[in-house]
Amino acid sequence: MGSVITASAARARTSTHRAARGFTLLELLVVLVIAGILIGMVAFNAMPGERQVLQGEAQRVALLLQLARDEAIVRNRPIAFEADSGGYRFLMRDGNKWQSITQDDLLREREFKRAPVAVSVAPASAAETDPMRIVFGREPVDKPFVLTFSAGDASVAIRADGVGHFTVE
Secondary structure, X not given: XXXXXXXXXXXXXXXXXXXXXXXXXXXXXXXXXXXXXHHHHHHHHHOOOHHHHHHHHHHHHHHHHHHHHHHHHHHOOOEEEEXXXXXXXXXXXXXXXXXXXXXXXXXXXXEOOOOOOEEXXXXXXXXXXXXXXXXXXXXXXXXXXXXXXXXXXXXXXXXXXXXXXXXXX
């Protein structure tokens, strides 16, 4: 009787062997490779490209240009936007000198996230200055212009229609 094994006992013994078996080395390697590929894709997509960074900067600058234009009209004083390859700032006319706006948190001096950035404006002003400068006067209508930011192969433009609308292209 000791050597007779019932069918149910044999099934129980084989099922415990299968359950305790675990994963093979090949199965673990496949899972690790898939996980590595997924993590690499997420990391690559999480880092914004040059165009995305410029697009974000241009959106911010367009909103600040709108604010500066409105402030020039409300304060009845010219306000200028000035930019170079490292960053940009807003200036207010004080007598016959331009003074950097330091009291206003929104119109404070800022650096580009990924400098250097080439900045150009069209049509170019008659008096080319370095850094480049756009002046908003007290009048609600100005000349239209296109402000372009370029870095590497990426380029983004802000189009101003002259009556206060700034669009990023």
